């Protein structure tokens with residue numbers, strides 16, 4: 001029996017709009033082979049040695065220039081730590097900052113698998129939010145109430161730019177208020193910035209990291225969506241003290257910087273301009289897919305309410321009066337998959353979580369969108385007719 005090579009599991013006959021996976025055609029197979037060859041040519045045996053603890057110099061330098069330009073301030077190499085993706089970055093932050101018995105505030109809705117990473121370390125509490133994102137004043141009240149009961153609440157996790165699952169961006173006023181809240185209350189904001197580079201209509205808003213003073217925000221980044229998830233490469237930005245603590249971990253001392261050879265290749269990919277060329281093509285591809293899925297939903301499922309996302313991979317639909325968890329088996333029988341909205345909320349979060357669902361436009365060929373949405377619409381009609389006994 002042939003053992004699987006990747007995580008992708010496609011079910012025959014189902015149009016999979018659930019997974020946040022890249023389009024196979026967007027993965028830079030040939031360009032990445034060149035990047036690896038380029039890194040090996042340029043750095044020779046250093047590219048295959050144990051890596052520098054915080055990441056190879058060429059990647060750190062390129063990242064600092066790029067992030068600094070987007071943030072409108074200087075980012076020093078000592079503020080960056082290269083990781084095996086954003087998930088690994090989140091795990092590292094949680095393991096350094098959290099202690100048993102702590103609570104963590106999380107935006108709602110949020111990236112459902114970040115909930116799993118954080119739940120390995122702490123009790124999770126949903127921060128108050130509305131359809132535009134997290135509400136800073138209400139969050140401050142909740143934080144005060146928890147701390148008044150003696151609960152340690154060191155951090156808050158959110159995806160403020162092209163959120164997974166909503167696709168939305170936290171408005172500027174709330175970004176500023178949140179950073180003020182972090183400053184006044186000594187709360188660390190963990191900004192998951194995984195989708196920043198997938199901006200389709202205008203440049204992405206300034207990051208929380210760029211708005212804050214040192215020590216108020218840790219930013220997580222990833223090359224999983226722009227380059228490839230399989231290279232397991234991302235980074236975090238934090239204070240030089242925090243990065244030094246990470247670099248001093250025993251596993252780094254023992255194993256060196258993570259994914260060193262891929263990190264060297266990424267430095268080459270970025271530094272030669274090949275990444276920018278690739279990113280331009282990827283943005284075009286996903287912009288086209290976003291527009292196609294928006295058209296398909298507007299035409300075939302007009303009852304769905306949604307906001308058109310300016311970036312990222314997802315459309316967040318609300319179907320009033322529909323329980324999207326109960327609908328899923330019916331939809332799969334009709335041949336379409338999606339992520340039920342409740343997966344992106346913690347139990348106890350306010351709002352009609354079960355009326356939402358997330359569609360991903362990243363992986364499936366856009367020619368299948370209209371058919372996928374027709375199937376979803378047929379499933380909604382069937383579920384409603386069963387409920388009303390028609």
Ligand SMILES: Cc1ncc(COP(=O)(O)O)c(C=O)c1O
Pocket residue numbers: 020084085086087088111114159164192194221222223224229233234
């Ligand atoms: C918001 C968010 N953070 C992190 C990740 C995982 O990133 P990585 O593959 O770099 O670990 C994802 C992937 O879906 C995501 O949507």
